[in-house]
Amino acid sequence: MRTLTVASRRRAEMIDITAAVARAVREIGVADGACCVSVPHTTAGVTVNENADPSVREDILACLGRLAPAGAAWAHAEGNADSHIKASLVGSSASVPVAGGALVLGAWQGIFLCEFDGPRSRMVHVAVLPA
Amino acid sequence: MRTLTVASRRRAEMIDITAAVARAVREIGVADGACCVSVPHTTAGVTVNENADPSVREDILACLGRLAPAGAAWAHAEGNADSHIKASLVGSSASVPVAGGALVLGAWQGIFLCEFDGPRSRMVHVAVLPA
Amino acid sequence: MRTLTVASRRRAEMIDITAAVARAVREIGVADGACCVSVPHTTAGVTVNENADPSVREDILACLGRLAPAGAAWAHAEGNADSHIKASLVGSSASVPVAGGALVLGAWQGIFLCEFDGPRSRMVHVAVLPA
Numbered sequence: 001m002r003t004l005t006v007a008s009r010r011r012a013e014m015i016d017i018t019a020a021v022a023r024a025v026r027e028i029g030v031a032d033g034a035c036c037v038s039v040p041h042t043t044a045g046v047t048v049n050e051n052a053d054p055s056v057r058e059d060i061l062a063c064l065g066r067l068a069p070a071g072a073a074w075a076h077a078e079g080n081a082d083s084h085i086k087a088s089l090v091g092s093s094a095s096v097p098v099a100g101g102a103l104v105l106g107a108w109q110g111i112f113l114c115e116f117d118g119p120r121s122r123m124v125h126v127a128v129l130p131a
Numbered sequence: 132m133r134t135l136t137v138a139s140r141r142r143a144e145m146i147d148i149t150a151a152v153a154r155a156v157r158e159i160g161v162a163d164g165a166c167c168v169s170v171p172h173t174t175a176g177v178t179v180n181e182n183a184d185p186s187v188r189e190d191i192l193a194c195l196g197r198l199a200p201a202g203a204a205w206a207h208a209e210g211n212a213d214s215h216i217k218a219s220l221v222g223s224s225a226s227v228p229v230a231g232g233a234l235v236l237g238a239w240q241g242i243f244l245c246e247f248d249g250p251r252s253r254m255v256h257v258a259v260l261p262a
Numbered sequence: 263m264r265t266l267t268v269a270s271r272r273r274a275e276m277i278d279i280t281a282a283v284a285r286a287v288r289e290i291g292v293a294d295g296a297c298c299v300s301v302p303h304t305t306a307g308v309t310v311n312e313n314a315d316p317s318v319r320e321d322i323l324a325c326l327g328r329l330a331p332a333g334a335a336w337a338h339a340e341g342n343a344d345s346h347i348k349a350s351l352v353g354s355s356a357s358v359p360v361a362g363g364a365l366v367l368g369a370w371q372g373i374f375l376c377e378f379d380g381p382r383s384r385m386v387h388v389a390v391l392p393a
Binding site: 032033034047048049050053055056058059060062063067089090091094095096097099104105106107108109129130131 | 132159161167169170171172173198199205206207208209212215216218219220222223224226254256258259260261
């Protein structure tokens with residue numbers, strides 16, 4: 001397992017971590033299997049989506065902000081109830097196949113750390129499971 | 132890893148791929164572990180849900196259509212921002228246990244390719260990781 | 263693979279299964295890899311989120327109840343269409359890294375069975391895949 005450190009700069013942000021995950025997969029050196037990318041946090045998540053047009057990330061974050069509004073009357077009193085909800089909607093991990101020692105991603109796919117309660121420093125675990 | 136090809140016929144559609152995934156798992160021949168089913172696309176996803184009553188799929192798609200409406204004023208200008216959002220809500224992969232060389236699914240569970248920007252041809256990767 | 267049995271007491275409920283999953287992981291005895299926690303049900307899910315303040319769970323369930331209302335005019339006629347939808351929003355499985363034979367969870371993370379159509383008895387499958 002490798003652990004990446006990622007710094008977020010905004011309260012809600014999707015950060016493209018594809019290159020760092022790909023590097024970790026190469027270092028781990030498993031030829032074929034699947035890569036499990038996960039966060040040890042409860043107000044952040046991991047998703048796979050388009051990394052070409054940044055407006056896709058903007059729309060995902062805007063929609064999540066409407067589904068779980070930051071200012072609503074939540075029971076959790078720390079001001080980040082919406083962040084926890086978004087983490088469970090997106091999920092705390094994502095799986096991507098590995099072949100020939102490299103991530104198998106579609107042409108438009110990237111792996112994103114989803115920050116929902118930043119800015120702060122986050123960890124991302126990368127494990128590769130051989131087939 | 133095996134890669135399935137699936138043709139969708141509507142813009143939004145949940146296609147039952149359980150039989151094809153089960154066949155791939157048998158061909159791969161791993162006795163015990165977990166199967167990772169994923170798509171290399173950013174406007175489609177994979178989910179596990181009921182495959183008995185088709186109205187369940189209809190309700191899931193209708194609800195997602197309300198959470199991320201196709202016609203809303205999204206930043207992404209290609210007319211499929213809602214499709215990307217739905218892909219991250221559902222997720223691009225699903226994991227199912229494998230025992231005795233077969234998928235371990237509940238009585239009502241099926242594996243679905245979730246098409247959110249069809250109709251088109253899609254790929255589904257199936258990897259089985261031994262325990 | 264180990265299978266846990268969990269009894270829910272309400273229609274919608276997030277039940278902390280971290281200790282039981284951790285025990286199963288220790289019994290399975292794989293030192294390093296990833297743990298796949300899944301349910302063989304279509305109206306329940308698995309998520310990783312905060313297990314310190316119970317109000318976080320309350321907010322997650324309240325928000326899901328607004329995104330997919332129980333009393334809406336769904337096509338599925340069994341009265342639990344909302345439960346199926348919530349299962350696909352949260353997902354039927356979650357993955358957590360394993361190191362030194364133990365789950366690698368963040369300080370605030372717990373693993374939850376998400377009951378969306380209880381009360382009833384549920385099963386949770388725990389598989390550990392070696393790295």
